[in-house]
Amino acid sequence: MPTISDVARHAGVSVSTVSYALSGSRPISAETRERVLASMKLLGYHPNAMARSLATRRSRVIAMIYPEVDRGLGGTGGEFVRASAERARELGYQLVLWPFRAEEARQVRNLVRQGTADGVLVMEVLLDDERIDVLEEAGIPYTMIGRTRDVTSRHSVDIDFEATVEATIEHLVGLGHRRIAFVNHSRESLEAGYGPTVRVAAAFDRVMSERGLRPLARTCSDSPLDGRAVMGDLLAADPHLTAVVTMNELATFGVFAELQRRGLAIPADVSVMGIVSSPGVGTLSNPQLTTMHSPGAELGRLAVDRLLTQLDDSSRPVPNLLIPCVFEPGLSVGPARTEPDDAPQRP
Amino acid sequence: MPTISDVARHAGVSVSTVSYALSGSRPISAETRERVLASMKLLGYHPNAMARSLATRRSRVIAMIYPEVDRGLGGTGGEFVRASAERARELGYQLVLWPFRAEEARQVRNLVRQGTADGVLVMEVLLDDERIDVLEEAGIPYTMIGRTRDVTSRHSVDIDFEATVEATIEHLVGLGHRRIAFVNHSRESLEAGYGPTVRVAAAFDRVMSERGLRPLARTCSDSPLDGRAVMGDLLAADPHLTAVVTMNELATFGVFAELQRRGLAIPADVSVMGIVSSPGVGTLSNPQLTTMHSPGAELGRLAVDRLLTQLDDSSRPVPNLLIPCVFEPGLSVGPARTEPDDAPQRP
DNA sequence: GCGCTTCGTCGAAGCGCTTCGATGAAGATA
DNA sequence: TATCTTCATCGAAGCGCTTCGACGAAGCGC
DSSP: OOOOHHHHHTTTTTTOOOOOOOSSSSSSOOOHHHHHHHHHHHHTTOHHHHHHHHHHHHEEEEEEEEEOOOOSSSSSSHHHHHHHHHHHTTTTOOOEEEOGGGGGGGHHHHHTTTOOSSSSEEOOBBBHHHHHHHHHHTTTOOOEOOOOOTTSSOOEEEEEHHHHHHHHHHHHHTTTOOEEEEEEEEEHHTTTBHHHHHHHHHHHHHHHHHHOOOOOEEEOSSSHHHHHHHHHHHHHHTTOOOOEEEEHHHHHHHHHHHHHHOOOOOOTTEEEEEEOOOOTTGGSSOOOOOEEEOOOHHHHHHHHHHHHHHHOOOOOOOOOEOOOOOOOOOSSOOOOOOOGOOOOOOO | OOOOOHHHHHSSHHHHHHHHHHHOSSSOOOHHHHHHHHHHHHOOOOOOOOHHHHHTTOOOOOEEEOSSSSSSSHHHHHHHHHHHHHHHHHHOEEEEEEOOOOOGHHHHHHHHHTTTTEEEEEEOOOOHHHHHHHHHHOOOOEEESSSOOOOTSEEEEOOOOOHHHHHHHHHHTTTTTEEEEOOSSHHHHHTBHHHHHHHHHHHHHHHHHTTTTOEEEEESSSSSHHHHHHHHHHHHHHTTEEEEEOOOOHHHHHHHHHHHHTOTTTTTEEEEEEEEEOOTTTGSSSSSOOOEHHHHHHHHHHHHHHHHHHHHOOTTHHOOOOOOOOOOOOOSSOOOOGGGGGOOOOO
């Protein structure tokens, strides 16, 4: 591996001239620049990343803290990671993976202190998340994917759960649905303060109540088996429900199975709509699931952009971003069936 | 951020003493070591990774080249990445992601030359893969997940496709199946020389032929829709087939749908067995899919171990590893139905 | 023709660490 | 007691780069 002084010697200039020729941070005559660049090419020179980092105190590395790349199925996590890594590369940064859960905040601190990363991306943020406190304290730029409880002075991009729920209910109500149930993620994730679980639960309650509808909701562990049980439970709670909204991809398979077992046709008897789902997951069901798919790749890119803006110019304020899920048509949602006991309706 | 000389000053020793106290590479009296460690703790000192790397010419970073974290569904890719990152961390390394496809070998070379990574992990290796040539040429340690065509002098871990197919066919034949069809990944991936596609195709041919059975196989793009079409095609080619082996998770959903549409019961009429599938994917089908799931996490850990062994002691030869898939029982495989035209069988 | 600015380049310091050779103080040996 | 080791520690060099101050050579106005 040739070094900068090999290049300098070969081109007959000083080391600093080579550096300036490369960075352009001081004027260099066109002629010598040519000569230097030619030498570089000839020798196959590539600046050593570590030496450069040491001198500039910038590693051009961003870290991504992620507890799980994949939650079971669901390409969302992976999609997010890939999009971030790609965007980072486009902008000349590298992405390192720090596999830490919320409880491992101390490890995060240690790694941050080592100075390997110029900035940090945090996935799967909890409402109260120690890792964020550590990052704040260390004074290192970061961007959350997700949001802590209070987010006013913090940097985040997130799915716009509220708007997503709003659009979903709007869509269903527009098709005549009034009795709409919701299948959430697990009770544990709700209690742990996992953002999507908490925010969607709250949004569903609010949006339904605002319309004078009953917000029938259940938590459900991430498995088809529990999805079946919960679907049964929901039908017991309201035998006349006409639509089910589910944020739990694995459970959705159970929801389908249970409805079909009971002879309820989708969507003729019951419509099913997936929200915050990974792209393509809709095609796996029969009939194909209508979804609001989560903008994983877009969030990944935006998170990186946002973080790097902060790095380049920490004074520039960057607004927090909320991206709603995208409607992806399927065959699992249709007009509400007219219920006998819905009869006394106004026209 | 305190530096090593802050610590030295505070403890009243020289910089080198601090370094030795930390690394233990020269004897230091217990007393001064204590004093130094106390100062470190008090000052909150963490050695700067970049400076250390520059001095030692070791970055303690390994890079992972991956074209896709997720192929649609399938947590295998993500599982692999996560397991690798975790294992690397356990051993004091960081994992950076290099999102390069096989065509982007030049970019790989540039990054390698920068010296950011001590070693490289390459996912989704093709039979003929330029990236591997680049790594060989650069003389940087690497480990493939997957294999190039000739692997004798190269470092790899991979799924043991041959053993997996062998075990699968064995299992089915043991249940009386003779007419077994195979649904592979896409024709494009076969032609691109994507390892799993090619090796399993070959293994299926061989294993079936060795048993005097007809190796009925089809490529199929990764989608439920094409899965349906291919299933129809297979039934046209052999209306009496009793088992389908599929390596294509998305297509499997279509296979199920098509069989059910035709009133063929699973497994009473046709058994379906998924191979090289991501863990948990079996539970999504109804009836639950019997699979040979791919040992993604194990491969991830092993790949890292293997690479780091090479780094520590490049002379020590490390054998290439092949890990078979693991049988995961489900409800989609049963005894072969007795076909009218299979009648003249020996007892 | 003089001083003044501008331009292009150089040398050296420094980023924070590791590591090698040297050194002085004990302790062991004769 | 003089000599040789051994042990613990120090100082300095060096990893490959950036960047600051300096300096000579042109170019400028008057």
